Each structure stands twice: as structure tokens, then as C-alpha cells.
Amino acid sequence: MALDAKIPAGKLDQKWNDYKDHVSLVSPANKRKLEVIVIGTGLAGASAAATLGELGYQVKSFCFQDSPRRAHSIAAQGGINAAKNYQNDGDSVFRLFYETVKGGDYRSREGNVYRLAQVSGNIIDQCVAQGVPFAREYGGLLSNRSFGGTQVQRTFYAAGQTGQQLLLGAYSALERQVSLGNVTMYSRHEMLDIVKIDGAARGIIARNLVTGKLERYFGHAVLICSGGYGNVFYLSTNAMGSNVTAAWKSHKKGAYFANPCYTQIHPTCIPVTGDHQSKLTLMSESLRNDGRIWVPKNKGEKRKAIDIPQEDRDYYLERRYPAFGNLVPRDVASRAAKERCDAGYGVGTTKMAVYLDFADAIKRYGKVEVHKRGLNDESAETISKLGKEVVAAKYGNLFEMYEKITGENPYEVPMRIYPAVHYTMGGLWVDYELMTNVPGLYALGEANFSDHGANRLGASALMQGLADGYFVIPYTLGNYMAGQIRTNAIPTTHTAFEEAENAVKERIEKLMSIKGTESVENFHKRLGKIMWEKCGMARNEKGLTEAIEEIKALRKEFWENVKVPGGIFEMNPELDKAGRVADFLELGELMCKDALNRKESCGGHFREESQTSEGEALRNDEEFSYVAAWEYTENNEILHKEELHFELAKPSQRSYK
Amino acid sequence: MEHYNMNLTLKVWRQKDENSRGRFETYEVKDISSEMSFLEMFDVLNERLVQENKEPIVFDHDCREGICGACSMYVDGRAHGPWQKNTVCQLHMRAYKDGDTIVVEPWRSASFPVVKDLMVDRKAFDRIIQAGGFVSVNTGNAPDANVIAIDKAKSDEAFDAAACIGCGACVAACPNGSAMLFVSAKVSQLALLPQGDPERRTRVMNMVQQMDKEGFGNCGNIYNCEAECPKGISVKNIARMNREFLGASLSSEV
Numbered sequence: 001m002a003l004d005a006k007i008p009a010g011k012l013d014q015k016w017n018d019y020k021d022h023v024s025l026v027s028p029a030n031k032r033k034l035e036v037i038v039i040g041t042g043l044a045g046a047s048a049a050a051t052l053g054e055l056g057y058q059v060k061s062f063c064f065q066d067s068p069r070r071a072h073s074i075a076a077q078g079g080i081n082a083a084k085n086y087q088n089d090g091d092s093v094f095r096l097f098y099e100t101v102k103g104g105d106y107r108s109r110e111g112n113v114y115r116l117a118q119v120s121g122n123i124i125d126q127c128v129a130q131g132v133p134f135a136r137e138y139g140g141l142l143s144n145r146s147f148g149g150t151q152v153q154r155t156f157y158a159a160g161q162t163g164q165q166l167l168l169g170a171y172s173a174l175e176r177q178v179s180l181g182n183v184t185m186y187s188r189h190e191m192l193d194i195v196k197i198d199g200a201a202r203g204i205i206a207r208n209l210v211t212g213k214l215e216r217y218f219g220h221a222v223l224i225c226s227g228g229y230g231n232v233f234y235l236s237t238n239a240m241g242s243n244v245t246a247a248w249k250s251h252k253k254g255a256y257f258a259n260p261c262y263t264q265i266h267p268t269c270i271p272v273t274g275d276h277q278s279k280l281t282l283m284s285e286s287l288r289n290d291g292r293i294w295v296p297k298n299k300g301e302k303r304k305a306i307d308i309p310q311e312d313r314d315y316y317l318e319r320r321y322p323a324f325g326n327l328v329p330r331d332v333a334s335r336a337a338k339e340r341c342d343a344g345y346g347v348g349t350t351k352m353a354v355y356l357d358f359a360d361a362i363k364r365y366g367k368v369e370v371h372k373r374g375l376n377d378e379s380a381e382t383i384s385k386l387g388k389e390v391v392a393a394k395y396g397n398l399f400e401m402y403e404k405i406t407g408e409n410p411y412e413v414p415m416r417i418y419p420a421v422h423y424t425m426g427g428l429w430v431d432y433e434l435m436t437n438v439p440g441l442y443a444l445g446e447a448n449f450s451d452h453g454a455n456r457l458g459a460s461a462l463m464q465g466l467a468d469g470y471f472v473i474p475y476t477l478g479n480y481m482a483g484q485i486r487t488n489a490i491p492t493t494h495t496a497f498e499e500a501e502n503a504v505k506e507r508i509e510k511l512m513s514i515k516g517t518e519s520v521e522n523f524h525k526r527l528g529k530i531m532w533e534k535c536g537m538a539r540n541e542k543g544l545t546e547a548i549e550e551i552k553a554l555r556k557e558f559w560e561n562v563k564v565p566g567g568i569f570e571m572n573p574e575l576d577k578a579g580r581v582a583d584f585l586e587l588g589e590l591m592c593k594d595a596l597n598r599k600e601s602c603g604g605h606f607r608e609e610s611q612t613s614e615g616e617a618l619r620n621d622e623e624f625s626y627v628a629a630w631e632y633t634e635n636n637e638i639l640h641k642e643e644l645h646f647e648l649a650k651p652s653q654r655s656y657k
Numbered sequence: 658m659e660h661y662n663m664n665l666t667l668k669v670w671r672q673k674d675e676n677s678r679g680r681f682e683t684y685e686v687k688d689i690s691s692e693m694s695f696l697e698m699f700d701v702l703n704e705r706l707v708q709e710n711k712e713p714i715v716f717d718h719d720c721r722e723g724i725c726g727a728c729s730m731y732v733d734g735r736a737h738g739p740w741q742k743n744t745v746c747q748l749h750m751r752a753y754k755d756g757d758t759i760v761v762e763p764w765r766s767a768s769f770p771v772v773k774d775l776m777v778d779r780k781a782f783d784r785i786i787q788a789g790g791f792v793s794v795n796t797g798n799a800p801d802a803n804v805i806a807i808d809k810a811k812s813d814e815a816f817d818a819a820a821c822i823g824c825g826a827c828v829a830a831c832p833n834g835s836a837m838l839f840v841s842a843k844v845s846q847l848a849l850l851p852q853g854d855p856e857r858r859t860r861v862m863n864m865v866q867q868m869d870k871e872g873f874g875n876c877g878n879i880y881n882c883e884a885e886c887p888k889g890i891s892v893k894n895i896a897r898m899n900r901e902f903l904g905a906s907l908s909s910e911v
Binding site: 124125127139165239276 | 673674690692693694696697700701704706707708710711712713715717718719720721722723724725726727740742743747749751772773776778779780782783786787788790791792793794795796797798799800801802803805806807808809812813815816819820822823846847850852853
């Protein structure tokens with residue numbers, strides 16, 4: 001099947017307006033007869049469900065958590081980008097677009113990214129109107145900060161809890177629609193299959209996680225807003241429940257999976273302490289605004305960080321990338337940390353960490369405060385005290401979190417950080433309308449692949465999730481729904497529902513019947529280890545080839561020896577997890593296959609065979625300027641290519657030097 | 658930070674489902690590292706229970722970063738355990754020493770029925786938000802974000818109230834099972850901001866009405882809620898909600 005991204009004709013900055021001017025509309029009376037299923041209640045899912053409810057569609061919203069407010073968007077810390085240019089520092093829609101394409105290492109689609117930049121400002125307007133308490137200046141207007149990969153201040157934030165505040169805004173809009181009867185909420189429900197009738201998505205099979213019963217739901221369209229698949233690595237900054245299941249089931253029902261190997265390893269996370277570790281915690285990238293990253297210049301340095309003098313410290317990001325310094329994009333910062341640690345300069349007990357130091361920022365802010373307050377006292381104590389207050393106001397909750405986890409006070413000693421899996425740029429292939437290649441099946445937010453190319457810039461995930469849900473899908477879904485007004489709701493007694501339910505039932509029974517000796521958790525850990533070592537920050541042909549065989553063997557072992565306790569018709573988190581890990585065991589292989597196929601380095605995908613003499617990622621535009629979209633078949637995944645064309649953002653070697 | 662290993666005795670509430678009788682079960686756990694989180698200790702115990710062909714202990718958890726509000730354990734008589742301004746997922750085992758006995762229960766509230774073991778149903782909170790915890794603004798209605806300047810102090814105060822994670826610790830900690838800290842945090846956030854002003858009267862009336870309907874108790878000014886709130890939400894919000902409620906009651910048309 002040929003991949004048609006359906007990018008509207010015309011100039012880049014006119015495409016979206018032209019599209020909106022000519023897209024089919026659905027009358028209010030008809031909207032009331034049309035049903036939409038939304039999977040997931042993060043920023044993309046909650047904003048889509050709320051907005052479609054406002055428009056008058058009948059929406060069914062699903063999440064596996066006990067409340068839609070707990071979706072993992074809640075944990076996003078740093079901020080959300082928007083091309084408002086409130087700081088008068090030269091920002092524009094074009095610049096946000098351009099930097100996003102460049103940051104993504106020229107592996108995203110220009111049309112989608114331009115639209116993202118265009119609607120970014122509307123998102124901020126909408127959130128403020130909902131009562132989202134963004135940070136403000138003394139004059140009462142909104143505050144901004146800068147973020148990695150950019151030279152302007154376009155990031156809006158709410159302390160270190162931006163995701164929480166944005167999600168609670170979307171959640172409140174969603175709950176309002178629930179109270180009005182436009183949205184029906186199904187919490188503690190997990191989607192376990194897509195139901196297709198005559199080639200189009202017409203519903204889902206979901207499992208009620210409290211009773212264990214399978215339930216059937218019809219929809220004229222189904223929206224997958226289930227987030228990313230970072231938990232394939234076992235350890236990641238994702239929530240424990242984050243999973244690929246909804247996206248993977250869609251893939252197995254025909255939706256192409258695009259660029260699965262593009263994963264983002266975030267540079268600033270709290271390092272692993274031991275085998276008991278269940279997840280990793282991010283320290284917001286915003287900390288790199290004020291924190292300086294360094295390692296000792298001497299191998300085997302024994303002194304404590306605060307006792308190491310300046311001349312014995314290597315601020316390696318400032319040294320290697322003077323133009324951007326500590327604010328280089330995430331992929332660059334992560335690889336640089338790995339490089340130093342692999343070379344033997346790491347710190348902490350495991351030597352797999354680098355310092356993130358706030359001492360200079362505390363001093364700098366302290367001095368400013370002394371002048372601002374007209375104090376005569378310029379003693380080191382006063383400066384330090386006032387400086388710490390400023391830092392606390394900016395990052396207080398992050399510092400507290402760090403101290404709770406590590407038992408160390410980052411106001412006094414530098415943080416220890418190391419990269420960790422954080423976000424997945426790959427996802428379900430979608431066209432300009434966010435529809436997968438299966439009619440009526442859409443993917444929004446992190447679950448799709450379209451906007452971040454091979455690397456996502458900081459503060460852009462929140463922007464994309466809300467852009468898709470609030471401002472894109474309400475238009476593009478209408479274009480499809482206009483053709484559905486003659487389709488009555490299909491009863492869930494239809495054979496397609498019955499067959500799908502039976503297949504889901506069989507799989508659950510199979511999982512329960514194995515009664516092997518190894519826990520689901522152990523299989524997940526073993527998969528994660530393979531993925532991290534061979535498909536993590538650096539990849540090569542040999543490792544990837546091995547990984548594919550190892551995953552195949554592990555998957556076989558899983559289906560012969562997994563042990564799932566408890567019963568089917570009860571709350572059974574082990575069973576829920578078994579289904580998710582089974583899907584990760586299939587996805588992992590596809591990720592390695594995709595990484596093996598892409599014999600170039602781009603963004604988060606670093607192939608050791610493809611680097612410059614200075615160790616920077618080396619793209620190969622001649623051969624790989626395409627989206628790799630994989631089609632599932634029983635025995636193999638088939639590669640389809642969507643060639644990328646760049647009209648305005650001409651590909652160049654990324655340089656942050 | 659020095660770390661050490663410890664052996665502990667856990668007394669954990671086990672309950673098959675909402676309608677079954679629950680009971681405490683005792684478990685010995687060994688070689689627990691002080692670097693583990695409290696929930697990682699439960700992971701270790703659950704892994705062992707699976708190996709022993711027993712049912713693992715069910716509890717709510719997701720982000721393990723103290724922000725999603727899912728985790729909800731009542732540890733030694735305190736919501737979220739011994740640390741101040743903390744969720745139980747962020748509690749680390751260095752809070753304990755070798756030989757300690759720890760008692761773990763679910764949130765206790767008639768309005769939060771037990772789903773299984775340590776997991777409870779908090780849909781009552783969602784229904785309270787449905788009653789009015791929002792600004793009625795459809796997507797696309799919004800004016801430019803900087804059209805309205807908002808006093809930074811007020812905005813910061815609204816943010817402090819908005820930091821609530823909806824975990825329900827306030828209810829669990831309150832002898833009356835009152836949800837007033839949760840409800841007042843949302844009422845305050847929106848009452849402090851100009852965006853929330855047009856609906857402030859109906860909002861507080863409807864949310865309080867729903868809170869009562871859900872069976873939550875009244876505030877007795879004991880302030881356990883503030884003491885146990887992982888986000889440090891202030892009881893001043895309750896006073897503000899009472900003022901808002903009184904004002905709305907007096908000014909509403911009869």
C-alpha cells in the first residue's frame with residue numbers, strides 16, 4: 001500500500017488555513033449521532049475527548065488508571081513551548097517550526113511541524129482561560145524560560161509541575177463534559193483490541209480491570225492516545241503502567257508502526273542504585289538553565305565534589321559545544337555523558353553518573369538579590385542564603401524530590417545524574433489528519449510518530465499532545481465523520497466484535513494456563529536489559545542482530561514459562577502486566593529491526609558505524625531521508641517508506657558548537 | 658549517603674474485594690536495602706509471593722514520582738507514612754531500621770470503598786470535580802493569554818492550591834473522613850483567579866453539595882489533613898471555601 005501523508009498543497013504557512021477553510025463539516029444534529037472512542041486520558045486524550053464532547057460528539061473515554069487525572073502527562077516537569085514571542089527576543093512561528101525540524105534531525109514532516117508551531121499560541125490561551133496557573137512576572141503577565149536546543153525564551157511553565165497543571169486543566173474540561181453527558185468515562189479499563197468492520201475501525205474490546213470481564217464498545221472512529229513505549233526498556237522515566245498495548249494492538253490490526261527505533265534518552269535523571277530499581281526519575285531539563293554539568297579531569301578522582309577545585313573540573317558540554325553549552329539538545333547531552341563515563345571519568349559509587357552543579361547559579365542569583373534589595377552585606381553567607389532562595393523558587397520541588405530519593409541535599413552538593421529512557425518519538429504512522437492507514441483509526445500525542453523526527457526538543461511533548469487534542473483532531477475528525485453520517489451505530493453483537501472478543505479471551509486464558517516458573521517482572525527486566533545494552537544510547541549491527549535473536553528466544557520462553565498468579569475475573573495486576581510485557585516482547589524486536597535497517601545516525605538513534613571524526617552523529621540523507629513505516633504480517637514486518645521533502649528547513653549537519 | 662540492609666516484619670491488610678471481610682497478614686522481609694523505595698520493598702515481597710504461588714498484594718501506584726496521586730497506603734497510622742510532605746511512593750527505606758514492624762492499611766473512608774487489598778475506589782473525587790471543578794470555557798473561546806494580568810501573589814497562591822494531586826490522604830487522615838481540603842483546594846484555585854470568577858458562586862455550592870452527597874464528613878478543625886498532605890496544601894483553603902460558600906449562600910436568589 002502506498003503511503004499518502006495527504007499534506008495539503010500550497011505554501012507551508014498556508015496549508016493548515018487552507019485545509020480548515022475547505023474541510024468537510026458535520027452539522028450539530030449529526031454530531032450527536034456519531035460516536036468516538038478515545039483511548040487514554042493524558043494531554044492528547046483528555047483534550048481530544050473534552051473538545052469532541054464540546055462539539056457534540058458522543059465520546060467514550062478509557063483509561064487504565066483509577067482516574068483520568070493520573071495519566072502520565074501529569075509527571076511532565078519543565079514546560080510547554082509556544083511561539084508567542086512575549087519576550088520580544090526574536091521568536092516566531094517559523095523559528096519554532098525550524099528549530100523543531102532541526103532538533104528532530106530532519107526526520108519529521110514539515111507540514112505537520114509547521115501546523116504544530118502555528119497552533120502553539122492557541123494552546124497557551126486555552127490553558128490560561130481554563131485557570132491553569134502558569135508562572136507570572138511581577139507585572140502580572142506570563143513568564144518564560146529557555147530550554148535545551150533553543151536560543152529564545154518560549155517555554156511557559158508552572159514551577160516544575162507544568163504537566164500536572166496542564167493535565168488538570170484538560171481533566172477539568174473532560175469532567176465538565178462527563179457532567180454534561182457528552183463523555184462517558186471508563187476508568188480502570190484497558191483496551192485489548194480494535195474491532196474492524198469492512199476495513200474500518202468500528203470499536204474496541206476492553207477489559208474491566210476490576211471485574212476482569214471483557215466488554216465491547218462501538219465507535220464510528222477510534223482515537224489512540226495511549227502515550228509512548230519507553231517501558232520496553234523496563235527502566236525508564238515512564239509511569240509503571242505506561243505501555244504499548246493499545247498502539248500495538250492497532251498495529252497488529254493493520255496500522256503501520258513508524259520509526260520505532262527513535263527513542264529519547266533524557267540526559268538528566270537520577271542514576272540507578274541497584275537491582276531493586278523499579279523506575280527512574282527525571283530531573284527536569286530546565287535545571288540545565290542554571291546547573292553546570294561536569295566530571296573530574298582526573299580518572300579515579302577520590303575527593304568529594306565540593307573539594308575539587310575549578311582547575312580539576314571538566315565542564316565538558318561547555319568545552320565541546322561553546323555556543324549552546326549546557327543547553328545542547330537532549331540526544332547530544334546524553335551521548336556526551338555516556339562518553340565521559342565510558343572513558344572512566346564517571347562519579348558516584350557506580351561511576352555511571354556526572355555532576356549537575358548549582359553552586360555558580362546560587363552565587364550569581366545571590367549577588368543580584370543583594371543589589372536588588374539594596375543590602376550592604378555582601379558576605380558569602382548572605383549571598384548563598386539569598387541565592388538558594390531564588391533557586392528554591394525556581395526548582396524547589398525538584399530539589400526536594402532529589403533529596404527524598406538520594407538522601408543528599410543538592411543546595412549543598414552537586415546532583416548526580418545520568419541519562420535514562422524518557423520518550424519515544426516513533427509511534428503509529430499517521431497522515432496529516434492524524435489518521436493511521438486504517439480508516440477511522442487515529443493516533444494522537446506521543447502515540448503517533450509525526451512531529452519530533454528522530455529527537456524531541458524539551459517542552460515540545462506537552463505542546464504536541466495538546467495541539468493534537470485541542471486544535472487538530474476537532475477539524476480532521478470532522479472530515480472523516482462527514483462521511484459517516486449515514487452509518488448507524490453497529491450493535492456489538494456483530495460477528496466482528498464476537499471474533500475479536502474471542503481472540504482476546506483465548507490469549508488471556510493462554511497466559512493464565514502456562515503456569516510456569518518465572519514471574520512477568522523477571523521477563524520484563526530481561527527484555528529491558530537487552531534493549532538498553534543493544535538498542536539504547538549507541539547501537540551497532542552486531543549488537544542489534546544479536547538482540548533480535550535474544551528477544552525471539554526470550555519471547556518463546558515467556559510463552560512457555562511465565563507464571564501469572566490469581567484468577568481472570570478479579571482485580572489482577574499481574575495478569576494486566578503479563579499482557580503488556582507480551583506486547584513489549586514483540587515491539588522490542590521491531591525496534592531492533594528498525595534500528596538495524598537505519599544505517600545512519602540521526603537524533604536519538606546513534607549507529608556507531610555512522611559518526612564524524614569528532615564522534616558526532618552522522619546522518620545519511622541520500623539513503624535514509626524517509627519515514628520507516630512497518631506493516632505487521634503473521635511472519636514478518638514489511639517496510640514501507642514515506643520519503644521526506646524539505647521545502648523551507650533544508651537539511652544540514654546539526655551543529656551546536 | 659551510607660546505606661544498609663534490614664529485616665522487617667510487615668502487617669498488611671488483605672481483602673479479596675469490596676464485599677469480602679479483610680484481615681491483617683504478617684510477612685517477614687529480609688535484606689531490604691535502605692536505598693529502596695517503600696513500594697520497591699513491596700515489589701520484592703510480591704515477587705516472593707508469586708514464587709510461593711500466593712497472590713501478590715494489590716496496591717495503586719503509577720508514576721512513583723509523587724505526582725500522579727495513585728499511591729495510597731496508610732502506614733503505621735499515617736497517610737503516606739512517616740515523612741512530611743511526601744507520598745508513599747517517595748518514602749525510602751532509610752526511614753526504617755533493622756527489626757522494625759510496619760503496619761500497612763488502605764485509606765479508611767466509607768466514601769473510598771476497598772477494591773482489593775490496599776487499593777481503594779476514589780471516583781467520589783472525580784464526581785466532585787464534575788460538579789463544578791472547572792471553568793466553563795470551550796476550546797477555541799480563549800482570548801490572548803496576556804490580555805488579563807494577574808497579581809503574581811494571587812497567581813502563586815492559586816498555584817499552591819492547584820498542586821493538589823487528588824490522592825485522598827486528607828480524607829484518610831481525618832477522623833471525620835472529611836474531604837474539605839481536597840474540595841477547597843480546587844475552589845480556592847479558581848476563586849483566586851479572574852478566570853474562575855463568573856462561576857464562583859455556583860461552583861462552590863455545587864461542589865460542596867456533591868461532597869456531602871458522597872458521604873464525606875465535616876471539618877472539625879483538627880488539621881490532620883494539612884499535616885499529612887503530600888503537597889502541603891494549606892487549611893487556609895478550607896477557610897476560604899467556607900467564606901466562598903457563605904457568600905454564595907447569602908447572595909443566591911431565594
